[in-house]
Amino acid sequence: MEREEVFNFAAGPSVLPRPALERAAAEMLNYNGSGMSVMEMSHRSAFFQEIFDSTKAKLRAALSVPDTHEILFLQGGASLQFSMVPMNLMEGGTADYAVTGNFSNIAMKEAKKYGTVHVAASSQDDNYSYIPQQQALELSADAKYFYYCANNTIYGTAWNYVPQTRAPLVCDMSSEILSHPVDVSLYGLILAGAQKNMAPAGVTVVIMDKSLAGREAPYTPLMMSYKTMIEKDSMYNTPPCWCIYMLGLTLDWLQTQGGVAGMEAIKHEKAALIYDIIDNSRLYKPCAQRQFRSDMNVTFRTADPDMDAQFAKQAQAKGLMNLKGHRSVGGLRASLYNAQPMEGVQALAKFMKEFEVAHHV
């Protein structure tokens, strides 16, 4: 069946690079002469071990991950990391959390089960429309780590700086990983669910300073010990093999696009196409404050929830899918992840202009 021309603006799971999907389809029944699908392979087989090792090596290269840091492929999404981080790193002490959106808020609440949580910053006072700046961070003297979410998918904001803290940085990069270069050495632990910018849902990437492993609480499930997972190279048990394979295919595509530097060069351009329309519109209003706007998730709204709904519906009829804002905030949201082609963004820009004209504003 031929692919219909649709552009998918979903916040995650979300659009994947077409070459990756085409290769997955072509290799489905016979991976590399094995006579098997990747889905049928023992995770201990030479075929899969090569997929695993090369995917890890590609990710290490793409993000210039230093030797001090291990790359783990886990399960359970960022949400399981909300528990795994404090279970392993809090040691019953205090941790600093910056609450700048829904997911950092959930992570903060979850950490209370495992120690003392100090909210070092929050932008809840203005509906998470901004990111607190360095001088506003109230850091604990004895924090085991400082936790933040780099890009807030629901509110469409992104941290425009890397916090400076004495405690190790723990950062949820789920919705921006691989969209720009990162100095991994600044972080104690980076976590990212794959289903936004990397792979299908089902694998979670953790990149951690190995010196932080081995501090888990005694009741930590065996699968949730970073130390165990480092020692077993993510294969204490069967890993999510297919998702790891798909991540490898996405990383192959990323390489052809100039890697994370190539993504950074184009992401501003893609987002600016939409933000410029919003800024010059009498119909659309931005949700996030200008200097904290996310290039990954562009959030906006009209003056009227009914018109928002109409916008999403008419866009869908033109093949522009999943533009409805998150159910908790309403409005509209266009997710412009790495695999979102420029043509998709241009089509959305065109539609936004037409919709504004049609509504005589």
Place this chain on the structure above:
Amino acid sequence: MEREEVFNFAAGPSVLPRPALERAAAEMLNYNGSGMSVMEMSHRSAFFQEIFDSTKAKLRAALSVPDTHEILFLQGGASLQFSMVPMNLMEGGTADYAVTGNFSNIAMKEAKKYGTVHVAASSQDDNYSYIPQQQALELSADAKYFYYCANNTIYGTAWNYVPQTRAPLVCDMSSEILSHPVDVSLYGLILAGAQKNMAPAGVTVVIMDKSLAGREAPYTPLMMSYKTMIEKDSMYNTPPCWCIYMLGLTLDWLQTQGGVAGMEAIKHEKAALIYDIIDNSRLYKPCAQRQFRSDMNVTFRTADPDMDAQFAKQAQAKGLMNLKGHRSVGGLRASLYNAQPMEGVQALAKFMKEFEVAHHV
């Protein structure tokens, strides 16, 4: 690329039904006219919700799951269940464990973190070659549950009865689920990693009596509360969408094969082809005692580890893959899961006879 003629005897991940793989390849770029791959779909989209609901309904029908029981699609494999079960059901009290192999042994040890473990039975004294019978079970008066593993993948044994206990039964059915009818009402909780008889690695099926939910310990991670997962219909966060989709395709295939009754009818026949050769051989020796033999995992060995290695190597050259026994026990193992075609078993039987003749025993 054409699929080469190989038969995959891996213990998991393992062979999947070819029609399921073919359909996955055909639908890869455009699922049901959506213009998207299933891997790209929002888990909140109508397209994916339909996949989710229909897969759950097919599984409920295939195993005749009563309304008292909920079906959950989780992550982390059976290994995460080894922790999730005691965290949710032990209430700091006592649980009975039957230790009949590697995975029940790990589960038993893991439960010690969360309460008092009572080993109600063990077959370690004879290298897990048998299953303790009902009268040998030493049941605690106050056990919160009785835990066992129905089929022991590494040792090639299977429980030939359902234990009778006052406490709810918790059963790991990872390597035998969907291979025969089960009276689900007898169980408090059934868990099964998908990668043996259901789907690719990355989804874990839990079927549980809803009345057992809501007893989790306070430090239980939010993702590991059965109660939360029941309330959120397995979608507290993004589920492993692709694996759930593949499970649906496998269940479609299962239906064409007469469902679990059809599988039960053929599984004895498939296993008997191999066991008969072993029983009539001077070269091959069975690992499991006759009345406890698994139809899913046939374990055997020659008198000599070098000859075992030679067997596996020569078999592989003929396209009979992954016959090496688990690294912890050595020997040989042929996994004959649902999707293993009769032709594969016949090809293995033929090779076994030829190998025996060639070695002049």
